[in-house]
Structure formats: C-alpha cells, structure tokens
Amino acid sequence: MSSTLKTPLVLAGMMLSMILASLDQTIVATAMPRIVQEFQGLSHLSWVFTAYMLASAVTVPIYGKLTDLFGRRRLLIIAVLIFLGGSMLSGLAQNMTQLIFFRGIQGVGAGAIMVNAFAIVADLFPPAQRGKVQGLFGAVFGITSVAGPLLGGWLTDSFSWRWIFYVNVPIGVVALAVIFAGMPRHAAAAHGNGERSIDYFGAVLLTATLVPLLLALVWGGSQYPWGSPEIITLLAVSAVALLGFLWRETKARDPIVTLSLFRNRVFTISVIATFLASLGMFGSILFIPVFAQGVAGFSATNSGLIMMPMMLAIVAGSMFAGQVMSRTGKYKVLAVSGLGIATLGMALFSQVGESTSQFDLIIRMVVMGVGLGFTMPIFTVAVQNAFSHSRIGEVTAGIQLFRTVGGTVGGAVLGGVMNAQLASKLIGIENHPFIVAAKQVSPGTPVVIDGNTIQTFLSNDGQAQIRALIAQAPEAIREQISAAFDQFLEILKTAFSQSIDYVFIIGAALMVVAFAASFFLPQLPLRKSHRPAAEELGVELDAAMGQSDKRHEPDILGKV
Template identity: 40%
Template sequence: MPLGIHCGNDQRLPALVFTVTSTTISRRDIGLRSERGPVLLAVMLSIGLVAIDTTILATAVPSVVEDLGGFAQFPWLFSVYLLTTAVTVPIYGKLADVLGRKPVMLLGIFLFVGGSVLCGFAWSMTGLIVFRAIQGLGAGAVQPMGMTIVGDIYTMEERAKVQGYIASVWAMASLVGPTLGGVFADYLSWRWIFFVNVPIGLAAVWMLRRFDERVERRRTSVDWAGALLLTAGGVLLLLGMLEGGQRWAWDSGTSIAIFAVSVVLLAGFVAVERRAAEPVLPLWVFRRRVLNAAAAGSFLVGCVMLGLSSYVPLYAQHVLGHGAVVAGLALAGMTVGWPIAASQAGRLFLTLGFRATVGLGAVITVLGALLLLTVGPDASFWHLTLPCFVMGLGFGLVASPGVVAAQSSVDWRSRGVATGANMFARSVGSAVGVAVFGAVANAYVADRSGGRVPSLEQVPAGVLAPALHTVFVVSAAISVALLGSALLMPKRVSEPSGEVTGE
C-alpha cells in the first residue's frame, strides 16, 4: 500500500498519515485530532503564503516601478507568476502521487520562499520578473498539495468544513494583503513585501514536521516528455490568452503562431500520455464524470472570479469615484462570502447531495450576477459590494463541493492528480476570463473611440461605465453556464474502498 498509519501490530490502513500506537484504528475514529490540527495549521500557513502574495504586491507597484523602472514590463510581474503556477500544478499533483505529499509541499515552500528572498534583493525589473517566476513554481506545488493533504487526513464528511477554513485564509489575505503592501511601500520598503514570506514559510515547514507520511517507495518511470510538452504547450496557451488583445492583436501573426504551436504541443502531449507508463496527467481524468463536472465548475468559477477581481475595483474607482482602499473592500465582499458558504457546504451535500448543492451555488451566483447588472454610475458602495458578496456565496457552494467530490471519487494514488487537474482548470479559466473580459471591454471602448483603445485616464466616464457594464453582462452569461456543470455532477460520490488507481 502506498501510505499508512504505523500501528502497534504493524497494520497498515490506506490514506492515513500519522505515527500512533494503537491496535484498532478506523479512519473516522483515529484519535488524532491533536495531530491533525498542527498539520492543518501548516497547510493554512503554506496557503497563506500564496494567498497574501496574490494581493500584497498590487498596491506597491508604483513604488516598485519608481525604484526599478520598467513601467512597460510591470504587468509581467503578475502574468509570469500565473503562468508558472498554472502549468506546474498537474505535474506536482502527479509527483505527489508517486513521492508523497510532504516532499512536494516542502519543495514548493522552499521554492516560494527562495524566490521571495531573490525578489526582495532584485536589482532590476527583469530580475524581479524572473524571480517572480520562481515564486510561481513554488506556488504551483503549495496550492494543490495543501488541498490534497486535507483530502488525505479528513473524511468526506469533514472536508467541506475544512475547506471553509482554507477559504478563510484567502478572505483574510484579501483584506490584509493590500493594506500590508501599502504600509510596506509607504513606511518601510516594497522589498519587505517579499521578505515577510520568510518567517511564514519557516513556520509552515516547522509545523509540517508533525506530518508523518509513510510512502511505499516503488520503481517508476518519469514522464519527462509529457511534462515538457504540457509545460510548453500550457505556457503558450496561457500566454496567448493573457497577452492577446493587449500586446498584440488577436488576429495578428504573433497570436496565430502562439496558439498554433500550443495546439501542436498539446496534441503531442496527448499522444505521449496514451503510451506513457506513468503519465503526468493520465487521460482517464477526462473520462470521469465526477472529475469533469468538478473541473467544469472550477473553470467557470475562475472565469467569473477574474471578471470581478479585474473590473469591480476599476468600476469603484473610475466610475463611482472611490479610492483604492474602498475599491478593494468592495471586492472583499466576494472573499468574505466564499468561506461562509464553503463552511456550510458539507452539511448541504451530505443532506441534499453534490448535484443539488452545486446547483444551489450556481443559482446564487446567477442571482449575484443579476444584482451586479443593476449597479449604475450613481450606485452606492454597498450596492456594488452586495452582488460581490452574493456571488462569493455561490462560488463557495460550487467550488468547495467540487473539490471534495473529485478527491472522494479516487483513492490515495490518484488524489494528487485529481486535485491538481481541478486547480489547473481554475487557472485556465482565470486566463480565459482575463482574455474574454479584456476583449469585451476593449472592443466597446475602441468602437466609441475611433477604432483605438486609449489609456485608462483618457477614457471618458460616459464610455468607461457602459464598457464595464458590458463586462458584467458577460459575467452573468458565464454564471448561467454554471447550471450546466451542476447537472453533470452526480448526486452522490462513493469513496473507493480498494486499491483503485483511476481506471
């Protein structure tokens, strides 16, 4: 067996991860809550590293540009991080199923903290972008490993509640990150934005010592060809979506070439995976109803969430006339609603089933999107915040049960792959959301500005407000598609009792 608790009679039970002394142990009554608590705290600290980093840098960009220069390059501080994070998630998921969760999580923390230190000492914008890529390589391991460890040490009944704890980390980060970034930039130095990750990372590593994971080592071949093709094809695909319509036109030779090469590489990846002994992303993932339904929901949540994250603060600042802090608080309504719903999702899907719970989340998301359509140029702060909060509730009831269902449908040997595939779908959805919403907004502005897209400061309020409203309309349309993902989800999911490997 790949993993077990070491018991007094040398008995092994699958998917349990702590050293204890006992003669009779079951998964539901293992007497290890004092052990699981520190491990959960370690996971929350690790995910906190990534969560804070996604919000803390944005408020300090002016200070970074003033110090290092490279104003035209600064968007790559975010794009390169997203790229390296997204394309490595499924690779780390596979490694975790072979090597175990703990070594992959530790690797991710060390890469993230090491990249943070290098970012703190960066001497140029180019160097900072390269070091942000290293941070992204670490984040690609930390996020799926945290969710996979939770799937290993908690039962299906417990996972949804724990998902609420994890979601609360993101909620706190959305509030603390921008404020902390502004304080560092104004009163200390923007470099402390990265140095602050060091003590948090060390604390997470220290707490992970309680995670006594036992993995049976076995000979295995490394699917280097598949990993390389997936990475290269994924990077080009995401790059084309992130920069299309921004750095180059969608119908330009550059855009067409990038997408064409990415399709060829990903087709090669599929061909390699069909023959690989240990595929980095097994193709059976795409034949499982539960995994496809969860991935579809995760993809659509990623799309809509980026619409909110990118354009709600813009609307608050440049249409309603609020400052940056107030604009951030309007968006925080979403990150408050998400953990509230996620913490209650377990009670719902255990009573109503996964399909009904995800369906309820989709309906609530659509309701929030429709409320967002009522926001106009004269709206109040609370009028803008309420739809974000309602949509956050919906996201929590779609995303969290989806992850639990995906993890519960496979055994230990496939849980890392299942979790990684789900999170990869959300990353791709986020990139698609950036591309779609950016194209919609730019097309509207260009149509009313003589065929060109001026800088934000030059867009009249009478043009910007309806352009952003068009983005909200698209968000509502994508939200409706969540209802389809709910119909794909089965009502119940049974946890495998044997050594099922995915097929």
C-alpha cells in the first residue's frame, strides 16, 4: 500500500481512537447527577473525573518514551484494549469506589491514545502543515464533546447510565479494525547506543507526588480543615516526593520528564498556559451540567443540549485557528486572542444564578467555546516545532502531561471549592421548618442534609417523590409543609448556585494568568519539513535542542 493511501487510514485510526478517549471525558458529565444519586456520592463526584485524568497524567510521560522506543502501532492497540476493559468494568460498577477505580483503568488507556495520536500527526506532517490536521483533531474533540453530553443524557434517561460506558465497545472494535488494516508495523527508532530504558522509579515518584496532592486538594476544607494533620501530611508527602522526582530526573539516563526541556521558552510558556487553560475548560464542562440539573431543573438530556453551543464553538474555533496557523505560520496571536476570549467567557460564567436564562447560558458558552477552540491546536504545534523530530514523542507527552495534570488538579480543586462552599452556606439548615416538619411526620427517621441528599432534593425525580409524600400528610398541615418545602428548595438552589459561582471565579482568575503568560510565547517560523529546527532555520533555539539535534533520528514515518 502506498504512503498516499496509508495516510488517510492512519488518520482515520487516530481519530477513532481519539473519539474513545475524548468522548469519555464528556459523556460522563451529564450522567453524573444520576450516578451520584444512585450511589449517594456527590462528595466524591470530582473523583470520577479525577481518577481518569490522574491515571492518564501518570502514564502519559511513560507512553511518550515508549512510543519513541518501541513504535506507535503496538502501544496504540494495547491502549485501546485497556480502555475498553476499563469501560466494561465501569459499566458494571456497584458503588462509587468501584467506579472511581475502573475509571482509573480507562485513564491508563486514554493516556497512550492521546500521545500516539498527536505523535503520529507529527510523523505524517511537518509543522507548517500540522496546524490544519491538529485543528481537525481539535474539531473531533469538539464533535465528541457535543455528542458526548447528548448521548450521555439520552442513554441515561432512556436506558441506564451504565450504557455511557458500554457504548465505547463498538467504537473501540471499529478503531482496532482500522488500526490493524491501516497502520503498518512501526520499527523502533534508533536510540543512542541502542539500549532502551524507562525511568520507572521516576514514574513511581511522579505518582507519589500527584496522588497525595490531589487528595489534599479534594479533602481540604470539606472532609478535613486545611490546617488539619491529615492535609498537612498529604502536602508534605507530595512535596518530598516532588523533590525526589526532580532529583531523579537529573540522574536518570532516560528521564520521564527531561528537565532541560524547560530551557526552551516555547515549551515553558506553552506548559504554563496549557496547564491553566485546562483548569478552566475542565471546570466549565464539569459544572455546567451540575448547574443546569441542580439549579435550573433540566433533565439529563436537556442539560446535554444546553452544552451544545459551547461544543460547536470549540469545533469552529479549533478548525479556524488550525487553518490560519497553517496559512500564515503565526501561532502566537491565536494563542493570545484565544486565551483572552476564554478568560472573558469564564468571567461571564461566574455571574450565573437562578434567574439566568437559557439564552444567557448560550452566549456564555459560545464565548468560552471560541476561546478554548482557538487554543486547542496551538500549543502542541508550537512545542513540536521548537524541537527536532527525534523528540516528538517526548515533547508531545510533556505538553500532554501538563494539560492532563491541569485538568486533574482543576477537577480536584474546583470540586473541593464547591463542596466547601456548599457546606458553609448550609450551616444550620437542619433546623429549617421543612426538616422539622419532616421529622414530625416521620418520627425516628433521620434526615441528614449533605451533598448527597441535596442532589436528591434538587433532582426532578426526588422532588416528585417528596411532593407525593407531602400529599399524604394530614390536610391540616399539608399546605404548610408544601410551602416550607418550596422555601427549602430555594435555599438549596441559591446555595448551590453561589457555590458554583465561586468555581468560575477561581477559574477566571487562573485564565487571566494563562492569558498574561501567552504574551511571552516566542513566535518561531514553522518548519516545512521534518529536518531539525536548527538546521532549517539556521539558528540554535536553545542548548537542550542543540543537543537533541546532534542525535537526530531518521523520520519515524519512513519506518512505518
């Protein structure tokens, strides 16, 4: 088969694989209120996302090394199989703990899928042509982000939330078939003296850094006070592990994260901006359905429809930015403008409340979507362009690592913020007249007001059940209890809405920092071939890149 015919098949396999990984980041969002209601686990809501992102974050840099050393095809097939196994197990989960663990298995597969997808694009196209394809990949993510909430809501309302995981199986089977048919075996690239090594000890230290940090961020202010021994211990363990990780990376022959990458300003600025922007994106996707269902009272399907404008705007923004970058060779202006628009969108979201109309939500989502769409293809291409082709897997994994960690930390931090704010705003709620009346009507039945019961009170099904019980109360007090329940619901909705506002306020502040950082992003000419950047541009980009150019490897695509 000629390389001309291979290219579309390889891209098709990559896109189908990306559909798997990206669909599962969004299809779960609209089903989460139903899941946490069934498992009574609102306080652990963010961990369903965090486990997925954390597993992906820890494994991404390892995959980045493996894909350069052992080839893309083999790892991609393994990754898809791991992902499908995690999907089936997630659908079979019987409690929140099992679901969180199985989502972690999914994340292990998703990490390899993402690294392979972007690295193979770099194999097929030089930086000057890469923008259009990266924009297309961004559009694939946007399309799955549109389909995800809709499909997730429809499956949840029509069948069961478990089908949001089972639906991955047919997609994964098709993806595997295309990969087998269209992606030939890939010879491993030459590597130094021919020896291969993976810094597994560094991976352990990286895990020991991230897990305690995320636990502290999730539990701080909700389950434990910020100054409690538990939180301080977790942060101390994370800090010690981080120091150990940094030391290890300076000694390892093939480190997980080559610290010399940070000598390159393009890499450093891209990492900062990507990390912070992913916080904002994760916050918006995770908490918009929560707001729509918990405050506005939409069903799971309708809350998925609510998100469609933002996802369509992401598609349009990503494709537009990719085209402009490929035609003009300019990426900095797109990065600056995209982050500026996304910051404005996040600030607008911080003003939503009970009176926010559907039209107001649409305007906010379009603004946010355009800004995020602009940034999707930019930083990956900028970083790949700043280093020689021999390090594509490594630098792609580096930017993907911080994008994933940003989303992981964002879910933990923003989820913790919402839980802590909700708890502080509902102090004394157990003394509300409705709760007092409920205890009188059903003496001996404990009425606990926490995140889980709040989710039940705010759901349409939960309210219908409570009103049915009120209808059975003695006629003399029925109207009084009904009025007290309406007032109780308004208090819950106000507290829920204000807590989510805090999430977006913090997200807006982080996006401002990302926007400011983007002004320092160097604008380098986009290379028109796979030759080393220093050779083509006639300049030394930095000391680290100069070293990598001396050990430049043959074009990986030539060995496919």
